[in-house]
Amino acid sequence: MLIRTFMTIALVLGSVTAQADEVCATDTSGKRLCLDQPATRIAALSPGATELVWAAGAGDKVVAVVAYSDYPPEARDVTSVGSHTRMDLERLVSLKPDLVIGWVTGNPPEQLETIRELGIPVFSIEPRSFDEVSDTIRQLAALAGTEAHGDKVAHHFRRGIAELEATYRDADPVPVFYQVWDEPLMTVNDDHLIGKVVTLCGGVNVFGELDRLVPRISEEAVLAADPEAILAGGMGEENRHWLTHWQQYGELTATRRDNLFFVPPSLIQRPTPRMLEGSRLFCEKLDQARARRRHGAQ
Template structure:
């Protein structure tokens, strides 16, 4: 028996008029565009505080993480992407692009694509990226997303990197509207916060400082691993039983074969409130682990799972 799936909800500008306006816009977005008397240049600060310099909006981008891949396509810069990592399979156009490896990158293929920028998440080892930057002069930009606010920021940064600032701003406004429609209900003072356990791999979950922890909070739940020692802890079965979650959500993807029946049948779990109350749900792993626009789809589903009474 597979887990129950909740339904999905129906889901600056850098126009240089003068030096002052350009400077202000550049400051607000984290980048600067050259004046009319200078070659157009970009200096954009990534999520690691690194200043990444480009001669202009990136035109040939290699993305080595699914999150920036999805963000780039979402802001209208998909045609600028010439290569992606092995896991970037959304949207469909991305899946058909040249593959450049994953945690171990194929440097020869990347160089052959002649990119002017590489984008990645903070999970990608930097040694090979440093090698490309030092030996080939190819800059790289790191996205390190931990909260919903980070998603908005990174979408705007992607817009700035590619000259798609208007599209990025419009997308952020749409996502904020959708998120606010949920949190106006889930974060209300009178809403109870059920204990939630999200399992993305058997006994592995989201701890403090992780995006999953932020999603549970925004969705009106209490993360049983909120006080764990790291962002992605492996819990013990005994700890989970003691925490007695009222809601269990497990992810479905290539990394796990977990089912509702398997979870319910674990030794000692029959007395857990979520198991006894038949509150075990499944969700597409990509909607919780890829921190681009689709994270809002996952958030909407999660909120409905935790608080069905608010969205009936």
């Protein structure tokens, strides 16, 4: 009788321990994922996912990434399993991940489903607001057992965004065109996270009301909108030729006032904590445009 009692207590304690080790989080698509214990071998299937996992404090757990996962620098040393659209599933499986971080609109759904069918947990993310950036960091930290680090990074990011919101809440509006690509010519609307950066800094997105998140537009449309400032990133951290193109249009207000501004794409086009640095830079550029307006630029 006594032995049976001890066995019952042991089973109960074992169940409590298992439940205590379990970690859960809800992904961007609303799916709740629970792991028996925090992940120790993580595969990040987009450059943005890689950055966010590192931001969550779990970089030392990453065993697989995809092409262009270049930040932080340590990510370049992690095994690549192809690109975000063409993964080498055999190589991925050989690395024995216990958690795969997918990108909602970046990874082929059929490949993510195949990974799930192989019994590997998949957590899909794609933050589309400032709050979602910080929430995603916290969710990833929960799954990796790095909550203290993730909470600190998420709080710092949200506090920084709140400070910018307070600073530019009553700023004079500046009509803005943000160029996200050159051929075809593409921009963002107000629902896009970059569009939210424009609004955050007191800008008015001249293409903000278009239906598509990343609409294609024509040069004629830009000339007709006549933005006071044009911001672009180009295809590299120092590649400014997209802005050089607009210098031929002297009738554009942005060109006439020398409001053609470069913003490194990695700081503004990935929904990661580095968007705070990119947003600050974006706001500074619009402040320059306001100053030139006040000083009588024609």
